Amino acid sequence: MNTHQTLKIIDNLPDGELVTSVKHWTNRLFSFRIERPISLRFRSGEFVMIGLPGDNGKPLYRAYSIASPSWDEELEFYSIKIQDGPLTSKLQNIKIGDRVLLRPKPTGTLVLDALIPGNRLFMFATGTGIAPFASLIRDPETYEKFAEVILTHTCRNIAELKYGKVLVESLADDPLIGELIDGKLKYYPTITQENFKTKGRITNLLSNGQLFSDLCIKEMSAESDRAMICGSMGLNNDMRKILEARGLSEGANSRPAEYVLEKAFVG
Amino acid sequence: MTYVVTENCIKCKYTDCVSVCPVDCFYEGENMLVIHPDECIDCGVCEPECPADAIKPDSETELEALAEIECRVFQKMARDSRSERSTYRC
Numbered sequence: 001m002n003t004h005q006t007l008k009i010i011d012n013l014p015d016g017e018l019v020t021s022v023k024h025w026t027n028r029l030f031s032f033r034i035e036r037p038i039s040l041r042f043r044s045g046e047f048v049m050i051g052l053p054g055d056n057g058k059p060l061y062r063a064y065s066i067a068s069p070s071w072d073e074e075l076e077f078y079s080i081k082i083q084d085g086p087l088t089s090k091l092q093n094i095k096i097g098d099r100v101l102l103r104p105k106p107t108g109t110l111v112l113d114a115l116i117p118g119n120r121l122f123m124f125a126t127g128t129g130i131a132p133f134a135s136l137i138r139d140p141e142t143y144e145k146f147a148e149v150i151l152t153h154t155c156r157n158i159a160e161l162k163y164g165k166v167l168v169e170s171l172a173d174d175p176l177i178g179e180l181i182d183g184k185l186k187y188y189p190t191i192t193q194e195n196f197k198t199k200g201r202i203t204n205l206l207s208n209g210q211l212f213s214d215l216c217i218k219e220m221s222a223e224s225d226r227a228m229i230c231g232s233m234g235l236n237n238d239m240r241k242i243l244e245a246r247g248l249s250e251g252a253n254s255r256p257a258e259y260v261l262e263k264a265f266v267g
Numbered sequence: 268m269t270y271v272v273t274e275n276c277i278k279c280k281y282t283d284c285v286s287v288c289p290v291d292c293f294y295e296g297e298n299m300l301v302i303h304p305d306e307c308i309d310c311g312v313c314e315p316e317c318p319a320d321a322i323k324p325d326s327e328t329e330l331e332a333l334a335e336i337e338c339r340v341f342q343k344m345a346r347d348s349r350s351e352r353s354t355y356r357c
Contacts, residue, residue, distance in 0.1 A: 047310070049289055063289065063310055107289045107312055252315035254283045263311025 016099030020074055026159050029128065030092060031067065031078045034100050042106035043113065044070045044139040045132045045228070047264055049103035050077065052090050059101050062087045063264040065131035065230070066106065069138035071176075075102075078131040078163055108132070109260045110228050112145055114251045116258065118226040120217075121146040124202055124239055126154045126231030130164045132262065133230065137171065143180040146226070150186045150215065154202045154231075156193040165189065186215050203238045222247030222258055229261035236261050269304040270314060275321035276300055284313040284322060 017034040024030040042048065044066075051061035068076035081092040094100065110132045115121070121142065123133040130153050136142050142149060153164045168187045171177050190198040190205060198205065198214060205211045212219050220227075220243075227248060229239045240250070243259050251257030272284075276299040284300065285293045292306035293313075302313075302322075314322045 047289070049308075061290075063308055103289070105289050105291070107287045107310075109312055109315060250315055253287065254281075254316050254318055260315075263314070264308070 016101045017075070019094050019096055019098045019100060021096060022094060025163050026157075028081050029078070029160060029163065030081060031076060031163060032094060032100075033068070033074045033076045034102070036073055036075045037102070037104070040075075040102070040104060040106070042066060042070055043108075043111045044135040044141070045110035045112070046106040046108035047132070047262075048075075048106040051087060051101040051103075052094075053101070054086075060087050061101065061103060065108070065110070065135070065262070067131040067134040069135050071139070076134070078128050078134065080128050108262065108264070109252055110136070110230060110262050111253065111260075112136070112141060114253050114256050114260045115226040115228075116251070116256045118146065118258070119224040120148040120150060120220075120226070122220065122225060122227040123149070123151045124206075124227065124229045124231065124235070125152065125164075126202070126235050127160065129230035129232075129235075129262070131230070133228070134164070134167055136228075137168070137181070137185060138174070138177055140177065140180055143177075143184055146184075148184055148186065148217070149181075150188060150217070152188040152190065152202050152205075152211065154190045154192060154235075156191070158191055158194055158196060161189045161191070186217070188215060203235070203242060206239075206242060220246055220248075222249075225258070227259040229259065236263065269307040269309060269325050270302050270311065270322050271325045272300050272302055273321045273323055274299075275319040276317075279319045279321065281318045283316045283318060287312045287316050 017037065020033045020035060022030065022032040047063045047065040049061040050064050051059045054060040064077045064079065066075055067078045068074060079088060079091060082088045125133055133151055137149065137151060153161060155161050171181055171185065188198065188211060190200060190202055192201060209219065227243055229236055240261065248258035251260050278298055289310060290306055290308055292303045293300045294303060
């Protein structure tokens with residue numbers, strides 16, 4: 001690429017959105033917030049492409065679930081840090097006042113519109129897969145549509161649960177959501193590589209019934225329950241089998257059904 | 268991995284896939300849409316949205332050949348200055 005071409009690309013880059021806060025949760029996890037363009041509309045649970053200018057001047061984008069709810073004036077993201085990752089190796093160093101590039105087309109299947117009405121909504125997350133659910137559990141519409149919301153979050157180490165734990169605990173005092181979630185939101189963290197009150201993969205805890213007995217709730221059924229999955233490819237495949245064996249079928253925006261899963265997730 | 272459009276798309280005019288694609292990587296072929304393999308980010312959102320069940324991951328063995336054909340379609344499109352982005356978008 002010659003200099004003229006490089007300059008042309010940089011000239012064409014959008015300004016990006018201002019970073020308003022950054023919080024590092026562990027040496028592998030951080031969250032940050034950016035200003036939200038007035039024109040950006042999205043449904044809670046959707047993802048968007050965000051990025052930074054690459055070394056060659058060309059923007060480098062990756063899909064990130066928006067962790068903030070659709071009513072929030074800012075956009076929040078929750079990210080892993082990969083030392084040699086093309087984007088996260090740079091993104092992890094952003095500071096307040098920096099700018100992050102944002103493409104203007106949010107999309108995704110982890111949305112309430114892709115589910116048919118039901119009584120309970122199960123959200124199954126591993127690692128940074130909690131991000132879209134961080135958005136949905138802060139959206140009043142979630143509690144208008146479902147009588148009970150069960151959020152499970154599985155990580156390798158206890159420290160990796162902190163983002164979700166702090167968020168869930170903060171909701172009780174939230175002026176918008178606090179009253180709505182009273183008794184409706186159940187949080188079920190599980191750990192795979194350290195001793196913890198609920199230890200093991202969520203697929204095992206679901207299959208052996210421990211999830212239900214621990215929370216004192218009845219087993220899942222296709223008639224009354226809906227589910228959303230956001231995790232590794234392994235979790236997606238295993239959960240798909242478990243849910244379909246229970247009679248749930250995969251939904252989409254154009255074809256709402258009993259469960260949806262996020263394939264864009266790579267964290 | 269990327270996603271490919273199979274023959275179920277032929278003469279389909281739903282374009283739900285185009286609406287949900289975050290990177291607008293669908294292009295209009297002669298009688299069906301094709302996914303640009305270099306632009307597709309493998310997010311998979313289009314797959315369940317397709318009413319014709321025409322979009323599949325190219326990791327499905329029988330679709331590898333189709334993915335190669337679609338690659339050649341784009342090589343041809345790159346040479347053809349008349350080709351334009353899909354005009355199906357609502």
